[in-house]
Amino acid sequence: APGTSTATNPVAMKTIFRDTLFTNVAKTADGGVYWEGLEKEVDGSEGVVDWHGDPWTPGSGMPSSHPNSRFCAPAVNCPIIDPQWESPEGVPISAILFGGRRPLGVPLVYEALSWRHGVLIGAAMRSESTAAAEHKAKVIMHDPFEMRF
Template sequence: FDENGVLRAINPENGFFGVAPGTSTATNPMAMETIFSNTLFTNVAKTGDGGVYWEGLEKEVDTSVGIVDWHGDPWTPGSGAPSAHPNSRFCAPAGQCPIIDPQWESPEGVPISAILFGGRRPLGVPLVYETFSWQHGVFVGASMRSESTAAAEHKGKVIMHDPFAMRPFFGYNFGHYLSHWLSMAERSNAANLP
């Protein structure tokens, strides 16, 4: 919180880390511009002309150049197997993003006016909704359920408890994590909280 009680934050990361399959200029044009150079790729297919390939790039890559899948085997569209691992990734410096805020590295951070928890729920739950208070937001975040992903240890599309859409990333006791979120309401007045 700053001297006016406004919640501010910095991003301690220096880059973007994303799932490759399904990413394209149609689904995420800014990601595609960001990863055009100076990027690490894992478990994606390689094209004969030195490029990369994954499912979702069919309209953007000339498949006649020859493709080697993530196992190192020759691959063609229609082969029945994916070219890239379902959890293949890219990692690129954040500074390469064409729409990154000019103040993204400001030591004061940026004011936080909303907090979004991005779980995966294709059915039964509204895509976005607003909570009534900080405490209600913590309750909703803590009780989230989300569909498993290719990165999860569970196979298939299983709906499981996923507090704050962060279950795989909890680094300490969840009770302490929850207490920390609840304590934020005591550090500023309600008008300053997202």
């Protein structure tokens, strides 16, 4: 969640507007949620509780939310989901995207030469560990099909 806002990911912000589970984010006195980078800045008078359950203010020197806090919402909330997403016949697939964490040395996007080549590329992927990983950050690990979090 940290850094997610209407400016950085407007579709996600519309998706999480209702029926959403938030983990390791701050809670505001009015029942809302807060994390660093959200549009709304809070002040100390709003009664914010951090992800540890302790009172929090912007001047506390500590983040309000865990660096790997998350949210989970039903797919039906997504405003750009394909209208046929629940069709028993399925929807046509013209591409499969794998999104990993490789800030250096790997192109942001590249295309496989065929579906078989895509499976090979996906199986051979590696990514950098995250703040939530059991390993230290910046460690490059085997991550087939970018399935690690």
